[in-house]
Amino acid sequence: MSRMIDMHSHVAWGIDDGMPNKMDAMEAISQAQQDGIVAICSTPHFIPGQLDQSVYDEIVSRQKELKEMSSLPIYLGGEVMMNSEFIQYLDDGLYPCINGTKYMLVEYNVLKDIHRISYHEDTLYECSVRGYKPVIAHIERYFHHGLDWDIIENWQNEGYVLQINRTSLMGMSGSQVQDNAWELLEKGVGHLICTDTHRSSGRRVECLSDAYQEVEERLGKENADLLFYSNPQAILEGRPVEDLTVVQKKKKKRFGFFRR
Numbered sequence: 001m002s003r004m005i006d007m008h009s010h011v012a013w014g015i016d017d018g019m020p021n022k023m024d025a026m027e028a029i030s031q032a033q034q035d036g037i038v039a040i041c042s043t044p045h046f047i048p049g050q051l052d053q054s055v056y057d058e059i060v061s062r063q064k065e066l067k068e069m070s071s072l073p074i075y076l077g078g079e080v081m082m083n084s085e086f087i088q089y090l091d092d093g094l095y096p097c098i099n100g101t102k103y104m105l106v107e108y109n110v111l112k113d114i115h116r117i118s119y120h121e122d123t124l125y126e127c128s129v130r131g132y133k134p135v136i137a138h139i140e141r142y143f144h145h146g147l148d149w150d151i152i153e154n155w156q157n158e159g160y161v162l163q164i165n166r167t168s169l170m171g172m173s174g175s176q177v178q179d180n181a182w183e184l185l186e187k188g189v190g191h192l193i194c195t196d197t198h199r200s201s202g203r204r205v206e207c208l209s210d211a212y213q214e215v216e217e218r219l220g221k222e223n224a225d226l227l228f229y230s231n232p233q234a235i236l237e238g239r240p241v242e243d244l245t246v247v248q249k250k251k252k253k254r255f256g257f258f259r260r
Ligand SMILES: [Fe+2]
Pocket: 008, 009, 010, 079, 137, 196
């Protein structure tokens, strides 16, 4: 079984819209273990405008409680919402980074198409100039009418880390999101694939092996290992991530030989 690390999970209970209780959290961890996941980064929602020191402390203490009782290694992080108040509170020290590195998992409101979020570039820029390394959560979910490559290429040029959800690849978030996710990977875009677990049953659960197999089939084992293990490990250690390579190889074959 391949080793995988899940870097985006709402497995800590009772602090956001993730796990409702401790039993579900424990069940999710056991599912992760059976699936081949060797470590989980706990990334509860941090919502600018709804945060103060006491809310922050409550979330972190629950994460520590989870870490102590878990049979799997648990790392601490968060998923910070880049809303209209994000920049205003950016210097308050209430947005967590992943495992004490400079990597910060950030998201936009997925209900809005990215073109309707006027400040979407500013939030990332303000993170970068402060030395944070944004990891943009589930990038495939912000393009409701197909990918906008101007935006994606800009993210690549800025060196942002780009995360894709397992559920998107498996078609659990609709066909447009699924098409977006595979188009990204097939064009060599994406650094890590995660569960974005919210429950111990249903769609967003602690499972990566099905997506790993699909990715391995389409992009090869080397890239699957990069997306599910090596890049997550690099992020946990604060090292740079690597880009996918399979697509370039495919292109060479297509033009260099008579494969089609
Ligand atoms: Fe999430």
